[in-house]
Amino acid sequence: MDTDVTEPDRTPLDRTPTDRPDRSERTEAGSGTASAFGSVGVVGAGAMGAGIAQVAARAGHAVTLVDAVPGAAERAVEGVGAALRRLVDKGRLGADEADAVLMRITPAGSLDALPECGLVIEAVPEDLDLKRRIFADLADLQPATTVLATNTSSIDIDAIADEVAEPERVLGLHFFNPPPVMALVEVVHGTRTARAFVEHATMLMRAWGKTPVRCSSTPGFIVNRVARPFYGEAQRIVESGVADPATVDWILRERGGFPMGPFELTDFIGQDVNLAVGTSVWEQTGHDERYAPTQLQRELVSRGRLGRKSGAGVYDYADGAAVGAEPDLDLAARLVGGPVETDPLARTLAMLVNEAVDLVARGEASVEDVDTAMRLGTRYPRGPVEWGREIGFDVVARQLTELDAAFPGGRYRPSPALTDGSLG
Incomplete structure (x- = not known):
């Protein structure tokens, strides 16, 4: 969008969730790297979840942002839109690119609404029982090839994966706040996490423009x-x-x-x-x-x-x-x-x-x-x-x-x- 021409009354950045384009339109906007990896799900629409969704969408993925609280995912997407507009105003992002990023994010109210994803990242509060329930449900709903990641800052990965039938695909992707700004991501493996999934997640974080560091699931990981x-x-x-x-x-x-x-x-x-x-x-x-x-x-x-x-x-x-x-x-x-x-x-x-x-x-x-x-x-x-x-x-x-x-x-x-x- 050229800022020197007359703009329509509403741009894609101003759309409400009800008038978003369908998923096929959003997927076509993704990069080659993103389309090769597939859709990304983010569970939890707080500040961290919304920020992670923004990062994934900027990398070209179709993203589904899920929160069980009514309206929370929609409000988070509106917040992402506001953040993207600020980047446009500062000259750090083109208006067309900002529009495309926002169009890739779909809000949802349950895990059932997630499509088949290459990666699902959980970013809910630090409650082990809650995380276990979410991961058990995700394991039932997603294909066995889906990487299931938690954004926990300190909870043991093996404990989170305790009720997952394929614990080898569970790992930690610990982003730092705010995710769109902070470069670091701790890629954390449990004792049962498969090396291939760790390598895969590490490469993906690099493709997202992040600096991944790897560690085992020691208390607090590296930084904390x-x-x-x-x-x-x-x-x-x-x-x-x-x-x-x-x-x-x-x-x-x-x-x-x-x-x-x-x-x-x-x-x-x-x-x-x-x-x-x-x-x-x-x-x-x-x-x-x-x-x-x-x-x-x-x-x-x-x-x-x-x-x-x-x-x-x-x-x-x-x-x-x-x-x-x-x-x-x-x-x-x-x-x-x-x-x-x-x-x-x-x-x-x-x-x-x-x-x-x-x-x-x-x-x-x-x-x-x-x-x-x-x-x-x-x-x-x-x-x-x-x-x-x-x-x-x-x-x-x-x-x-x-x-x-x-x-x-x-x-x-x-x-x-x-x-x-x-x-x-």
Whole structure:
């Protein structure tokens, strides 16, 4: 559509669900890659599901977006249309292409409405029983060749596939929010997932313009597991009275190069959301002390101080900005470079490196995939294994030994991979 000519009263971007073209018209708009793979189903029309549907449709697939809540899928498609219009207004997408993308998405109210798909991605809330029911139904409704993927951020893939007759086709495709913007996708395999399906899904994510990383179904996968110390160490430092949140945030941001400090980031994410993910990892690891939630964060959530969305978290907010969050720069100068137990930066980096090399040593992901995941998924300035090489794995091991002596209990146990030479 040329913006210099008179436009009709309504364009395809303005269509309501009742006047969408039929499926054959939408399929013809797909790319060769998309037509070779077939239709895509997305189950769950929340922010993640709608975003994934948009990504798949932009890649050329005919997409059916399903939600059991009446009207939810239709509203999500309208939201995708609004998002596409914003891209057109910013000059990032042609109007004709935006029209074609939207025409490829069909809203539906039940799994029965899904056509035969090459891929179905579930993006419903993090409820294992709900996911199990959906996957059992999908296995009955879809051909045995359909890849069944979950967008879960932390639930075990084998547990989700427990009632699927062909568990070898169940895997995780963990997109990051917002899916149309974030490049990273964790491709997660369970113990029963077939290698061919993992390879297939990995290639498809590349065709969608994403950067896939592969890992086994370890608690939290790569990003949500390796990132736990970034939050946990900061909270423990503040709990012990070593420093205030604003000073810790300043140190991690200004001296460490992280895009946000741990307290401003958890306020942005939502203290309740961050606590839930951390608690899930802790429970799935048998209450390993490395992942134990802090009393500081539990109290924030119990008091309703959830962060920006509630107007108060670690910080109070007015007009979208934190109030009174001034760091103590003199204190920061004394802490950084001092003993590791009171140095927020050294302590956090040691734990991030330890977590990453331990994951690699267990064979759950490669060094390259771990570093890529943390750079893209959390915008860390370096991958943690790369950081470990820069600091020196022997230095990290010594720092952790000092922390373990200062705070016994197992949280700071060094990974054997730091000193056994396996990482080169």
